[in-house]
Amino acid sequence: MAKHWHCFYPIAILLWAIMGFHGLAITVESDVQALQDLYRSLKSPRQLEFWKAEGGDPCAEAWIGVQCSGSSVVHIKLHRLRLMGNLGFKLSNLRSLKHLDVSSNYIEGTIPYILPPNVTYLNLSANKFSGSVPYVIENMKHLRHLNLSHNSLSGPLGDVFDGLLDLREMDLSFNNFTGDLPPSFRNLTSLKGLFLQNNQFTGSVIFLANLTLSDLNIEDNHFSGVLPEKFQNIPNLRIWGNHFDRATNSRPWRFPAGTPPRVQSTRSPPAANLSAFESHPAQIILHKDKKKSHATGIFLMVGGLAVLAACAALFIVIHRSRSQGVTLGNLGNSGDSMPSLHMSTAQDYTSMPAMHSAQSSPYSSSPMITPSRLPPIQTKTIRMSQKKSFTKNRMPIDAKIYTVAELQIATNSFSEEHLIGEGSLGSVYRAEFPDGTVLAVKNIRTVPLSIIEEQQFLDVIRNASRLRHPNIVTLLGYCTEYGQHLIVYEFIRKLSLHEALHCVTYKPLSWGLRLRIALGVARALNYTHSSVPPIAHSNLKASNVLLDEELMPRLSDCGLAVLRPLTSNKIKLKASEMAIADSGYIAPEHVQPGTESTKADIYAFGVLLLELLTGRMPFDNSRPKQEQSLASWASSRLHDTTSLRQMVDPSLSKAISSKSLSRYADIVSLCIQSEQEFRPPMSSIVESLMSLLQKPNAPTGGKEAEPFDKSNQSTSSRLFGSPTLSYYSV
Numbered sequence: 001m002a003k004h005w006h007c008f009y010p011i012a013i014l015l016w017a018i019m020g021f022h023g024l025a026i027t028v029e030s031d032v033q034a035l036q037d038l039y040r041s042l043k044s045p046r047q048l049e050f051w052k053a054e055g056g057d058p059c060a061e062a063w064i065g066v067q068c069s070g071s072s073v074v075h076i077k078l079h080r081l082r083l084m085g086n087l088g089f090k091l092s093n094l095r096s097l098k099h100l101d102v103s104s105n106y107i108e109g110t111i112p113y114i115l116p117p118n119v120t121y122l123n124l125s126a127n128k129f130s131g132s133v134p135y136v137i138e139n140m141k142h143l144r145h146l147n148l149s150h151n152s153l154s155g156p157l158g159d160v161f162d163g164l165l166d167l168r169e170m171d172l173s174f175n176n177f178t179g180d181l182p183p184s185f186r187n188l189t190s191l192k193g194l195f196l197q198n199n200q201f202t203g204s205v206i207f208l209a210n211l212t213l214s215d216l217n218i219e220d221n222h223f224s225g226v227l228p229e230k231f232q233n234i235p236n237l238r239i240w241g242n243h244f245d246r247a248t249n250s251r252p253w254r255f256p257a258g259t260p261p262r263v264q265s266t267r268s269p270p271a272a273n274l275s276a277f278e279s280h281p282a283q284i285i286l287h288k289d290k291k292k293s294h295a296t297g298i299f300l301m302v303g304g305l306a307v308l309a310a311c312a313a314l315f316i317v318i319h320r321s322r323s324q325g326v327t328l329g330n331l332g333n334s335g336d337s338m339p340s341l342h343m344s345t346a347q348d349y350t351s352m353p354a355m356h357s358a359q360s361s362p363y364s365s366s367p368m369i370t371p372s373r374l375p376p377i378q379t380k381t382i383r384m385s386q387k388k389s390f391t392k393n394r395m396p397i398d399a400k401i402y403t404v405a406e407l408q409i410a411t412n413s414f415s416e417e418h419l420i421g422e423g424s425l426g427s428v429y430r431a432e433f434p435d436g437t438v439l440a441v442k443n444i445r446t447v448p449l450s451i452i453e454e455q456q457f458l459d460v461i462r463n464a465s466r467l468r469h470p471n472i473v474t475l476l477g478y479c480t481e482y483g484q485h486l487i488v489y490e491f492i493r494k495l496s497l498h499e500a501l502h503c504v505t506y507k508p509l510s511w512g513l514r515l516r517i518a519l520g521v522a523r524a525l526n527y528t529h530s531s532v533p534p535i536a537h538s539n540l541k542a543s544n545v546l547l548d549e550e551l552m553p554r555l556s557d558c559g560l561a562v563l564r565p566l567t568s569n570k571i572k573l574k575a576s577e578m579a580i581a582d583s584g585y586i587a588p589e590h591v592q593p594g595t596e597s598t599k600a601d602i603y604a605f606g607v608l609l610l611e612l613l614t615g616r617m618p619f620d621n622s623r624p625k626q627e628q629s630l631a632s633w634a635s636s637r638l639h640d641t642t643s644l645r646q647m648v649d650p651s652l653s654k655a656i657s658s659k660s661l662s663r664y665a666d667i668v669s670l671c672i673q674s675e676q677e678f679r680p681p682m683s684s685i686v687e688s689l690m691s692l693l694q695k696p697n698a699p700t701g702g703k704e705a706e707p708f709d710k711s712n713q714s715t716s717s718r719l720f721g722s723p724t725l726s727y728y729s730v
Contacts, residue, residue, distance in 0.1 A: 027059040031073040034093035035063065041088030042107070047081045072096035079123075080104040087112050089409065094119075102127070103147070110134075110413035111148070113405040118142050125171065126150040131413035132177075135404045135482045138163045138184075149173040149195065159184045159448075159483050169193040173217065176200055181207050183448070196221065197238065218242065397458065399465035400477035404484055407431060407441050414443065425563060430491070439476060440492075442557075444485040446566045453566055457485060463535055464559045471524035473546060473556040492554055498542035500551075501615055508651035512693075513551060514612045519689045520553035521545055525605060526682035528558055529598045535559045536597055540604040541585050541618070542611055584618025584630050588674045599676035605685070606671025607631050613664065615649035631672050638665040663692055 035058050039051045049064040050056070059068035067075035073094055079101050086109035087102070097116040101123040110131035111124060120142050129151040137143070138160040146164075149171040156179030161167075167188055173195045180203035188194075193215035194208070201221040208216070209228035216234050220241035227244045231237060410431035411418045420428040426445040432438050449457065457480070464475045477488035497517060500506050509517070521540075528535040537544075538561035546554040587603035607618050610630050618630045627633045637643035641658070644665055648656060656664075667688050673679050 026071060027057050027068065027073065028071050030093040030095065032056065032058060034090045035066070035073065037088040037090040042083050042085040045081070045083055047083065048078070069096070075099040077101045078105070083107055089114055091116050110408075110415075111153075113408045113413070115140065120166075121145045123147040124151070128152055130154065131415065133157055133160060133172075134408065134413075135160050135484070137161070138482060140164070142166060144168045145170075147171040149175070151175055153177060156180070157182050161185055162187050164188060166190055171195040172199065173197045174199075178202065181205065183207055186210060395462060397462045397465055397478070399461060399475055400488070402477045402479040402486070402488060404479055404481045404486070406433075407479055407486055407488070409434075410439075411441060425560065431488070438491045440489045442487045442489065442560075444487065444560075444563060444566075446485050446563075448483065449566060454480070457563065457566065460559060460563055461487065463533075467528060467531070467535070467558055469524055469527045471520040471553055471555055472527070472558055473554045487560070489556070492546040492548050492556075495547055496543050497545035497547060497553065500547060501542060501611060502617060508615075508649065509551075511652050511655045514652075515689065515693050517545070517547070517551075517553045518609055518612055519686070519693060521555055521608065522605065522682060522686045522689055524553070524555040524558075525601055526686050529601070529682050534598055537601050537604075538562060538597070539585075540601055540608065542608060545608075587676065589676055597676075598682075599679055602671050602679045602682065602685070603673075603676070605682075606668050606679075609664070609668045609671065610634050613649065613652075613668070614647050615651070635669070635672060638669045660692060663688075667692075
């Protein structure tokens, strides 16, 4: 065996060399890159002594505010240094960072959606941060202290607090947060101090009832409802400035001894609580000077001996494995189920489902997982069997899986400047990715979904993602992280048919172009209706038809309207308001938007044909009552030559021959039949429209413009503007 020891000589020499030059220890490269990016993002301030945008060694050079343990950065404290700019996007590189404090500066922008994953203390208070709490917070399993107070954060809190089982203190005060408290607040079982004062929170505080808090300040919000009786056990309680109904408590409310005074409303943040960091001072090596302590040499020497011991152990294992090669080989070929058990268990320990891991994002960062945090194998085996029962016999989803962090970065935290519009399923945003790709992201605001409802959502995405047609807007991806339901579409840089027809800033579309738009929409519907299983659009209307660079139609949101029952009450209210304008598309059998029916699609398509012909809105309450519903008003005039001619959009009055007009009216009449059994299939409608286009008749007077004549396009810049209602009208 001695003959094998010569393989350890190079390792020993290397270790002695390292120990000899321990005074020249180099900071790990990922930490250096993160600090360089932070320095650039903060506009390279002079206050940060020794910091560099390129090169440098933060640990060896004692960069101001940086503290290290060995060659890893573990502490960044940049408190009250008048720093400006933002925090950049590489903080997740700091895998060993425990303490991050940039409080009392002028840092702005959104809180990064990629933060150090193992930090225990995070203080971003008294800055100019906007947006909301990032979803990555839920992955910061070791977080104990979180202070985001005295910023300009706004909007509702996401339900992102489930994973913070070690959180002891959280301060979100003096911001502009709105809406109800998220249900995950009730899982903050270690929380002792919670400060929510001076925000715009509404609703109940029931999710705080069972927390063992010693400090709670919820003053100056809009909370209402019943005060939980358990609040009486909180030593330091502040509740003034809300709308609680104490009269409805089951027992009279008894304030703690000595009614708690109001908290003084100062604009200065509370003192930083350093207990989480200072409780382990021995782990930190301060670089106040550039001399290395002897502890570093001892550490490296011990580490070197450990490596040598590991090499020796490895040699023994290899030697034994060779002598037992036959036995191990036989075991691998046997019917033992143990290897498969380990494999399935390991797959379920990943931070996301298996199908997510194949398309992992460079922006995502999973928390550090140690063996001590792994649950028992039996529990995971049961979860695997349950998962299989829901996914059995289902085809994979042909769409990219995005992370919430990716989409938030691409939309600048779903900011107002990226908002395209609001619709009956939620909001839609323009997303700009680092590689220059521009897409559209629909944020479907759902209620908390059950496992069955989540599967229903995925089934809708599965069906919609397989639609590939030149007249359909392609669904490219989706995201279901943290209870969010986001859908990613290709970005069409033109306008909707609704705008092209009804906005005075655009020149009227030619008759030939209108026919081609009608044919494109018909082909798209025929494609979805002919798929297996058939997919009804369920909410066809002009605002769901995009016109691309060549003014050709692209039907959007195919099949998504069936998700409407899963949306929140606020979105349902918005949808009901929009339904008034869309009522002209609804078939006489009273099929509501969101109900799957290909026959209802055909009726709505007939109304769309009337809209193209007349230039009128499907439902217009500004007209006389008998003319408000376009289909009802036009149905009795389709077979009267004079009335039919009078219905035509004035801009087209001399561009359509009588024969073409009559044949077009026949198609419309069949589509809007009151009895759905008499409406033709989309395949027949496509054939009729193609025949109408292939055999044009001379117009009654004047010359019809060519379908793609550029004179039909407005020179107004709005023609080349951002996508319109069609992305978000569902």
